[in-house]
Amino acid sequence: MQSKRIIFLADMQSFYASIEKAANPSLQGKPVVVAGDPERRSGVVLAACPIAKSYGVASPEALWQAQQKCRDLVVVKPRMEMYIRASLQITRIFESFTDLVEPYSIDEQFLDVTGSLSLFGDPWKLAETIRERVRLETGVICRIGIGENKILAKMACDNFAKKQEKGIFWLEKEKLHDTLWPLPIEKLFGVGSRMKRHLHMMGIYRIGQMAEMSPAVLTRRWGVNGEVLWRTAHGLDDSPVSPKTHDLQKGIGHHMTLPRDYHTAREIKVVLLELCEEVCRRARSKQLMGGVVSVGCRGADFDTHTGFWRQMKLDDCTNDAMTLYKAVCRLFERYWQHTPVRSVGVHLGQLTEDDVCQLDFFADKERQRSLAYVMDSIRAKYGNAAILRASSLLSAGQAQERARKIGGHYK
Amino acid sequence: MIDKQQVTQTDNERWLELLRECILHGMLFKAAMWDLALLSRQPLKISYRAVLEDLSRWAEREHNRIKATLRQNGYEFAGTQKQGSFYAVRFRERGYYREAVYSIEVLRAECQKLVDRWVEQRREGSR
The missing domain is CATH 1.10.150.20 (5' to 3' exonuclease, C-terminal subdomain)
Incomplete structure (x- = not known):
């Protein structure tokens, strides 16, 4: 019996760009980046293929900067739903080698293959077979770091496997x-x-x-x-x-980078309400409520760290957007120093099951709860923008734009 | 540190590649026949028919040739299933049941490449 574990960290090369290239033969041999919105020439480069990288294009950098470096750059709009599907497909491939697969990010996964070696051969052979299967079935090239624990596998991949043609490196502790x-x-x-x-x-x-x-x-x-x-x-x-x-979920949060600096409390509160809606909707979908709310605002210059991130305990656990919004506004009014805001976030922590709640003499919680669940079902059936608050139609509102995105990028 | 040069393409990987080739040719010959059926309503159907029939026949021949090679080497198809955006293929590899999960979008792109290859071959053959 082997005493040491064998852990793989599989990292996908230029994940988004590789998927786009595999799905579209006309992109083969061209410098491709997946970036914000090519039509608006806005946003950042999310992924650059190796050919684009050879021109000096890197992620994340502004799309206009990348286009200055490479004149013939092909810009592809992100399709987050497809990338998530591809990531799940890759997990499924890994699960045919071991049941111990831990997704670390959309394009990185840990595999404990200690128990699989007797069936599939030595770690090198197994890593090569996995790489080949991922390439043949998804069109994506993956690099594999091998180690006796997760940290060694991760460093083997980042520092060595990515830089080698074979794409595999075993970092031994000794x-x-x-x-x-x-x-x-x-x-x-x-x-x-x-x-x-x-x-x-x-x-x-x-x-x-x-x-x-x-x-x-x-x-x-x-x-x-x-x-x-x-x-x-x-x-x-x-x-x-x-x-x-x-x-096991410890908290539910949403964060949004705004298209421009927001200067007034009125504008910022529109976005805060939209974020509260999203956070509460996700909490309801998991039948959870939260007892601690956090709010954060940051300025446009991320290096100087203007803004704040504060939290407070709620009187009762909630997943009602308006209740959460009132608490968020209290925090915001107390800590915002009237500086321009470029990014905002709302987080609900200390989660509990939502099947038991404190009733209130003065508020009809049952009615609020039913209304929220009806709104959720409408959104689930007809899309996130099917039902919006009137404030989201103001110029500061971002809900309609966000409805077309996942994690801030186009679906 | 183990020398990375020790890693070479194994037999197993070559067979996986061949398996995919087989699936791609199988899809292509069916797709070509499907397109032919759709085009039969078009005014220029006679012009299209010869090309598509030729393509379909070539893809089917390749599919059967690769399938026979695979069978001789202990690889046998056990079933295919479309699962959302995936195409799952179950096969038997020397007694063990295995599964390959392909992205339909990638298979479609690979079929396009096969057609390009076929066109190129025909062009070279006619010279």
Whole structure:
């Protein structure tokens, strides 16, 4: 019996662009990007195919910048429903090799294949077979990082497999000294641009330098996160590959980047109400209510971090849009500093089942609840824009535009 | 670290490729006949018929040839099913039942490529 686990992290190459190219032979051999709205020449590049990347096009960057880099760039409108379907199809392919498949994002999935090796052969052979099946059945090329845990598999994929023609790399814990440690510190999973600045100030430039430090130094500076970084540098991770990791919902939130800066409370509240509607509709669809609401607003310059993100506890758990909206407005009025807003978000946390609720002498909760469920069923049958609040028809309203999108991108 | 060069295309992968080829040719010959039936109402039906019949016959021949090769090597089709936007194919691989799930949109695109290839072959044959 093998003592070490064998974990794969499969990452799809230029996922959205690859799907578009596979579905349309006329795009073969051309530089293709999937981006915001080609007709409006707006939005950002969501995915660029390898040919487009060879011109220096990268995601995410503004579409106009990408078009300046590559004159013949073919811009394809995103089709999020199709990408989600393709992701599910890939999960199904993976599930024919192991039942332990954990989607990490739309284009990345973890597989624990420890128990499958006796049937399918050694990890290299299995990885190659999986890659081939994904290519033949979906037209997408995937890269596979192999490790004895999730963190090693992820770093094997990001730092090595993606850069190799074969698209497969096995990062072994015993050989980290020669493979992972010479890399710059920002290549360590969990180190972003801000963390990199802090680490550089501490004189840590390579992953090996962090690995050789005492974990106590990092813990003193960043608490538990410091220890996690040290463990990551040593390739230590005990977390299992959990297929049901996304089943347990802790909160429901929606966020929206606005097409322009909103300056007045009147305009911003229109969008906040629309977000409350969406959050509550999702909560109702899962028969859940929330007891804590959070609201966030940010300015157009994301680097300077203007805005706020605050939360408050509600008197009673709710999934009623107007009740949530009143609480959201209280938070907003208290913390908004009259600066321009470019992105807003509403989140409902501390979720409970919605089959028991506190009744109220002065409000007809039953009626509100029935009305909300009727509106939900109309939207489910005729589309999200089938029934709207009058305020959404104002110039600030985004509900109609959002009804055509999934996750902020066109369906 | 294990040398990546050790990984080569295995027999299994070659058979998977052949399996897809078989499915694509099978779809193409049926699609060509379907299109022919639709075009039979058009005024230029006689001109279209020869081309589409030729294409369908070629695709069917290829389909049967590949199917026979697969069968000789222990691969047998056990059934196909359209599942929403997927096309699921069940087959038996040396005694084991397996499933391949293709994207219909990708299969359609691949069929287009096959037609292009066929046109190219015909052009070369007529030279």
